[in-house]
Amino acid sequence: MxxxxxxxxxxxxxxxxxxxxxxxxxxxxxxxxxxxxxxxxxxxxxxxxxxxxxxxxxxxxxxxxxxxxxxxxxxxxxxxxxxxxxxxxxxxxxxxxxxxxxxxxxxxxxxxxxxxxxxxxxxxxxxxxxxxxxxxxxxxxxxxxxxxxxxxxxxxxxxxxxxxxxxxxxxxxxxxxxxxxxxxxxxxxxxxxxxxxxxxxxxxxxxxxxxxxxMKDEHNEQLEELSTELQRVKVSHESCMSRVQELAETKQEITNLQQFVHSQRDVIRRFQEDILRLTDQKDNLDQQLRECHQDMADNRDCSDNHHHHGRHCTNLTQTDTSSTRRTPAVDCEDFVSRGMNDSGVFLIFPKQSPSGVNVYCEFEGGKAWTVFLARRQHTPQENFTRPWRDYRNGFGNPLGEYWLGNDNLHALTDRETRYQLRVVARSLEGVERSGEWQMFSVRDETSRYQLNLNQYVTTSQLGDALQYSDGMTFTTMDSDHDAWPHGNCAAFTGGGGWWFRSCSDALPTAPLSKYGDEDDTTLSWKIFSPSGPSAVTLSEIRFMVRRQCSGRC
Incomplete structure (x- = not known):
């Protein structure tokens, strides 16, 4: 242990x-x-x-x-x-x-x-x-x-x-x-x-x-150079402004001269038209004077030989007088037999018109048409808003726009010889169409210039917008003879006189339009095509008549 x-x-x-x-x-x-x-x-x-x-x-x-x-x-x-x-x-x-x-x-x-x-x-x-x-x-x-x-x-x-x-x-x-x-x-x-x-x-x-x-130094140098150049430019600008002022004054003077020339141009044009008209009248009078001189010479010869030949001279004088003497032209058709074929203004002497009247004659294919209504863009523009008296006597210039006059139109068409009507119309787009009617006449003032129109030519390119006016009397701003119960068709459609019913399919005397706005107050044609209604605004229209046969029928 x-x-x-x-x-x-x-x-x-x-x-x-x-x-x-x-x-x-x-x-x-x-x-x-x-x-x-x-x-x-x-x-x-x-x-x-x-x-x-x-x-x-x-x-x-x-x-x-x-x-x-x-x-x-x-x-x-x-x-x-x-x-x-x-x-x-x-x-x-x-x-x-x-x-x-x-x-x-x-x-x-x-x-x-x-x-x-x-x-x-x-x-x-x-x-x-x-x-x-x-x-x-x-x-x-x-x-x-x-x-x-x-x-x-x-x-x-x-x-x-x-x-x-x-x-x-x-x-x-x-x-x-x-x-x-x-x-x-x-x-x-x-x-x-x-x-x-x-x-x-x-x-x-x-x-x-x-x-x-x-760079600043260079910039300053450039500024000095620019300043010097600017000073030179200012001096040059002042000189230019002075020159511009002088040019403006000169331009104003030129404008004034142009306006004066323009105003005088119308006067010169009217003078030229008058000269042409007077020249035509002179030519007609010269022709008539030559005919008279010839008749007088024939009469003198006949008088000198009267004592020697007696009855034979009288018969010769009667024969020569009937074969050589020419009467004044009644319409443009008479000028065809006289060898004239250039369209222009001529003096005619319709029945009951001893002083004669200037008309525009259109020659085409050996035919002569007497224009009684012309509308076109023209300076100065003719005013068709007129009273009964003006439409009765006529107005305007045959070289521009004019109305022949209802009295002259009646004297020209109301007789035994039949007249046919032709209408040439141009749209604002430049399309031109024409139409013809075989019978056309206008009665006297007591009948209020009643229109008689029929026998539309079916081969025409222009539609029949005048049939609605057949048989109607003439109406102006101050003389209402239409069939419209609500007022005056002339006043309602722009002021131009026409053969209105209630009112019309054609407005050839209404104001011209420059803008293509077709309405009831501008120059228009409501049946521009024969196939049916095709209303267009017109820039130009001409109404003209012609005898059915050459010479006196």
Whole structure:
């Protein structure tokens, strides 16, 4: 039993010694922590490349990082000192426990040696019991020391875990410090680069300033040249303005002269028309005078020979007179037999018109048409808004626009010879159509110039817009003879006189239109095509008559 206890004592002492770290190990652990604080490696924070900082920002970031590093170093120093103090206390306590165990082991060993012989001889039983009791007490003490040692070991393990956690924290702090140091190094490099760039920018700025000064000098020189040129231009402009004023005055004088010439042109044109009319009249009168002279010469010859030939002269005179004498022209058809074929103004002498009347004659294919109504664009434009008297006597100019007169129209057509009617119309688009009627006549004023019209030629290109007016009496602004119960058709359709019913499909005396707006108050023809209604606005229209046979029928 004693040997067992001795062996157990030595084993326990070795176990305790093996689980208690030495001071050198603690010092090595402390040095390891200290070495971790002083370890430096170069790393790169990729997030720093995303920000381009200016020099003031770089310096401010450097100051902030330096302050943060100083705070971190201070914290690490405090933590290291605390940990070193704790290790020293733990080392001292461990040494004390170790010394106590060694003392107990030594005392147990001495005690066992002192009582070894007594135990072997078994001489003293009481001593053995006491020794047994002491051994039990010693075992109990050893168990207590073992329990205490176990607690100390657990405490050391917990402290070791705490040290490991603190070591991890220190490692993380070290990494953060390293990243910040890398950032500081990066910022320093960027600061150096920015400094160099600033130096380059300053140099470039000086170059730009010098270039701007040179350009300014050149610009000032150009401004001086432009100012001089502007002054010359101003002088030239004033001269030009003076010239322009003179030209404006000259232009005004030319305009006045043009207006005067234009006004005189109408007078000259009227004079020319009068000259033509008088020339035609003179030609007709010369022809008639030559005929009279011939008759007079024949009469003289007959008188000279009367005494010699007697009755024979009288018969000859009667025969010659009937064959050679010519009567005045009744209409344009009479001029065809006289060899005339150029259209123009001629003097005719209808029945009951001893003074004669000027008309426009159209010669075409050996036929002569007597125009009694002409409408066209003409300067000056003839006014067809007239009273009954004007339409009775006639008005206008045969070379332009005119109305022959209802009395002359009656004297021309109301006799045994039949007259046919022809109408030539032109639209604003330039389309020209013509239509013919085989019978046309106008009665006298007592019958209110009643219109008689029939036998429309079906081969005509122009539609029959006059059938609606057949049998109607004439109406003017001041003399209403139409069949419209709501008013005066002449007043309603623009003022021109016509053979209205209610009112008319043709408006040849209405005002001319220049804009193509067909309505009830402009010159228009409501059946422009024989195939059916096709109302159009007209730019020109002519009404003309012709005898059904040549010569006197």
């Amino acid at each position: 004693l040997r067992f206890l001795l062996v157990a004592g030595f084993l326990w002492s070795g176990l305790v010694a093996s689980h208690i770290p030495s001071h050198q190990e603690n010092t090595a652990a402390s040095n390891t922590v200290s070495d971790h604080r002083h370890r430096r490696t170069i790393t790169h924070d990729p997030t720093e490349d995303k920000n381009q900082l200016t020099t003031p920002q770089v310096l401010q970031s450097l100051d902030t990082l330096v302050l943060s590093q100083l705070k971190t170093n201070t914290m690490l120093q405090d933590l290291s000192q605390t940990f070193t103090t704790h290790l020293r206390d733990y080392s001292a306590a461990t040494q004390e426990v170790k010394s106590t165990i060694e003392d107990l082991t030594q005392a147990l060993f001495v005690h066992l040696l002192e009582h070894t012989e007594a135990i072997e001889d078994n001489e003293h039983s009481n001593t053995t019991q006491d020794l047994t009791q002491e051994i039990e007490d010693l075992e109990h003490t050893v168990l207590q020391q073992e329990a205490q040692h176990q607690m100390t070991r657990q405490t050391l393990e917990q402290q070791e875990e705490t040290i490991q956690k603190q070591q991890q924290i220190l490692d993380n702090q070290e990494e953060i410090i390293q990243v910040k140091e890398d950032s500081i190094q990066k910022l320093r490099e960027e600061s150096d680069i920015l400094g160099r760039e600033v130096d380059v920018g300053k140099w470039e700025k000086r170059q730009v300033v010098e270039e701007l000064r040179r």
